[in-house]
Each structure stands twice: as C-alpha cells, then as structure tokens.
Amino acid sequence: MHYAIPHLKKAGGGSILVTSGVNGNRTFSTAGASAYSTSKAEQVALMKMADLELGRDNIRVNAICPGAIHTNIDQRTEKRDTEEIEIKLELPEGNPALHGGQGEPVDVADTCLFLASDLSRHVSGVEIYVDGGASLLHWRLSRACSPYTRGELGWGS
Secondary structure, three states: OOOHHHHHHHHOOEEEEEEOOOEOOOEOOOOOOHHHHHHHHHHHHHHHHHHHHHHHHOEEEEEEEEOEEOOOHHHHOOOOOOHHHOOOOOOOOOOOOHHHHEEOHHHHHHHHHHHHOHHHOOOOOOEEEEOOOHHHHHHHHHHHOOOOOHHHHOOOO
C-alpha cells in the first residue's frame, strides 16, 4: 500500500484489496491462533482506516476474508501444545454452508477480480467473506452462547 497509493492518486483512483481471513473477524475458535487471528483483525482495521483516508482520492479499499479454502496451508503450519487450550465447539448436525464451507482458490480469485473491477465501483470499506457462509454459523453460535444475546437471536432463554 505504501508504494501503490501514490500511483493510484496520480491515476485518479483505483482499488486496493487487503487479504485478511475469517479468523479474528468472525471466527474465534482456533486454539493456538491468537497471533494469527490478531493479524487478521489488524488487516481489517487497516482496510477501514485506509478506506476512510483514501475515499476522497477515488480509491476503494476492501478486505477479502477467505474461510476454509483448499490450499496447502496445513502442510506449512505446525500445531504445538494446543490440547491445553483447545476450545470445544459443538456445531449442529449437517453443514448449512455452500459446498460444506470448503472453497477453492478460484473462489477467492473471482472475488478479487470483482473488487478490482469497475463492477464494484461503489463497494468500499467492507470485508467480503469467501467461505460459503460457514463462518456466519460460528459467529451466530458464539453470540448465542452469550447470556446477553441468547434472547436477541431467539435461541434459548
């Protein structure tokens, strides 16, 4: 962004895409991922501030938040000692998300193409979740677990 913004200002506008993720924004159940989730939340905060600062220059800034995408991230990620901090998350049977919540890299790429194109000329300052709706289920369940929101969602008393 540091190097791109001056060029975008000279060009009269454009689009900046920040790659974040569902962890730290809508899903908070991955044991041992505090630093990772914090960095994802920071990316969304950076996007929102940049959007506020760059809108007058006709520069759109959005965040893409992928969920479970078929990649080799698990092959490059080492999990250590997570048993002590594991969070038990009970989901309802079945998965209501599109394609079981599993996406492909092309799903993220297509979203990037849309946000970089003129088709999204009035979309700015938002995070777009590319996860088939899977993280929304986690978000609703975490809200339902709170005694302050159970009644609001109509779940339990």
